[in-house]
Amino acid sequence: MRGLFFFSNNKNKIIEIKKIFQTNKYKLLSLEDLNIDGEPEEIGRTFEENAKIKSEYGFNKTGIPCFADDSGICIESLNWKPGVHSKKFINKFKSKESCFKKIFQSIKNNGKKRAYFKTSISLTINKNENIIFNGKLEGTIAEKTDGRHGFGYDPIFIPRNFEETLAQLSINKKNEISHRSIAINKLISFIFN
Ligand code: IMP
Numbered sequence: 001m002r003g004l005f006f007f008s009n010n011k012n013k014i015i016e017i018k019k020i021f022q023t024n025k026y027k028l029l030s031l032e033d034l035n036i037d038g039e040p041e042e043i044g045r046t047f048e049e050n051a052k053i054k055s056e057y058g059f060n061k062t063g064i065p066c067f068a069d070d071s072g073i074c075i076e077s078l079n080w081k082p083g084v085h086s087k088k089f090i091n092k093f094k095s096k097e098s099c100f101k102k103i104f105q106s107i108k109n110n111g112k113k114r115a116y117f118k119t120s121i122s123l124t125i126n127k128n129e130n131i132i133f134n135g136k137l138e139g140t141i142a143e144k145t146d147g148r149h150g151f152g153y154d155p156i157f158i159p160r161n162f163e164e165t166l167a168q169l170s171i172n173k174k175n176e177i178s179h180r181s182i183a184i185n186k187l188i189s190f191i192f193n
Pocket of ligand 1: 010069071072087090150151152153180
């Protein structure tokens with residue numbers, strides 16, 4: 001493969017993923033490197049569809065093989081929502097705390113504590129040639145928020161076989177088990193093996 005383009009506006013993700021590719025002596029291009037602006041509307045109903053919308057957009061703009069990701073949390077007590085709307089859902093509350101309160105209340109109402117994070121990565125290597133890599137992290141919603149690491153829903157999510165929330169785990173530990181790292185590792189082994 002000539003070069004590879006990672007389509008994302010998230011600076012932290014770009015830094016994280018560029019690091020992984022550097023250790024493999026592989027040049028990863030980002031939106032900034034290619035001087036591209038604009039982004040497609042994420043109108044997919046699944047993580048896979050949204051990731052594919054983004055990777056196809058990047059490929060069509062540049063002709064360079066392109067990958068993109070989409071992630072979120074699915075919560076049993078909310079009928080497995082917010083899913084692809086995870087960012088919108090948390091942002092519509094006045095604070096993260098009031099969002100978490102709403103989630104805790106839904107569990108008090110129906111007793112359903114399960115949840116999972118999912119990441120889908122789509123790699124577009126040619127027109128209409130996409131490969132999808134998925135990662136899933138299963139667990140439960142905690143009884144109260146805890147921890148100061150991470151972001152988003154980390155303070156209320158306890159991974160299966162753990163007693164702490166994701167926000168109580170170190171970043172390195174989270175990266176060992178996370179939905180995102182599972183999907184990225186599948187992409188990496190596809191590219192480098
Ligand atoms: P994105 O598609 O990776 O940007 O994720 C969309 C939204 O899902 C984020 O804004 C977070 O609210 C939530 N999310 C995704 N991954 C994680 C995670 O690892 N921890 C906590 N929240 C996450």
